Amino acid sequence: MSTGVDTEAGSAVMETYRRLNDALRRGVFPAGGRLPGERDLAGSLGVSRSTLRHALARLADEGKLERSAQRGWFVARSVVGEPPSTLQSFSEMARARGLTPTSEILRRHERPAGFEEAEQLGIAPAARVLELRRLRSLDGVPVCLDTSVVVLSQAAALADMDLTDRSLYETLERECGIRIARSSYTVRADAADEEIARFLQIEPGAPVLVGEEVTYADDGTPILSGRMIYRSDAYRFQADLFRPI
Structure with missing residues (x-):
């Protein structure tokens, strides 16, 4: 027969589990990283260490956490993927x-935009664009062939810039004052x-998985189109889908 105490304890474990699971889903704790010590983590969540351990054990049973008797709890390394409903560059996602x-x-070369590109990017046919093709790797493992076409009239600073090992999103923001806000993306x-x-x-x-996108600045202006080809054994795409009310 269950008691009120058992029910309260079970509810506390479930709530702690939900909070930790949500933090993992949002990438608060990076894959392969160590969680804070149990004492600190329990304190930040406002629960007992016993409650915390039950929640951690459930996440470990689901393969989301791993435990080292000497070093503590670690986030399981998994196939890399984009967090649901979050637009990140390849570099941001990796870090x-x-x-x-x-x-x-x-x-890397400058050229006139083709008709389809011009329509996607809202520019005149033959307007100047920068085409950039890169091989993207994670910890030295090649994961993605990435071809990006950027409107040069919006991002002239890119023309003479060394873009090796740089995030286009971050470079557009820092060097061109363009904040990327959203992307129309198909896979x-x-x-x-x-x-x-x-x-x-x-x-x-x-x-392989082929992703195609048109990326927009926060004022709605199309900035770049891209085509990313990923190894299917090293990448997955996630999304939250909602039915209209």
């Missing part, structure tokens, strides 16, 4: 998970051709 992002410039499955397979170090025909 939030304790990974080191790098990029190799494969192609589809495909198979790697020989060139993609060579760069991503996978077998030809292996599955």
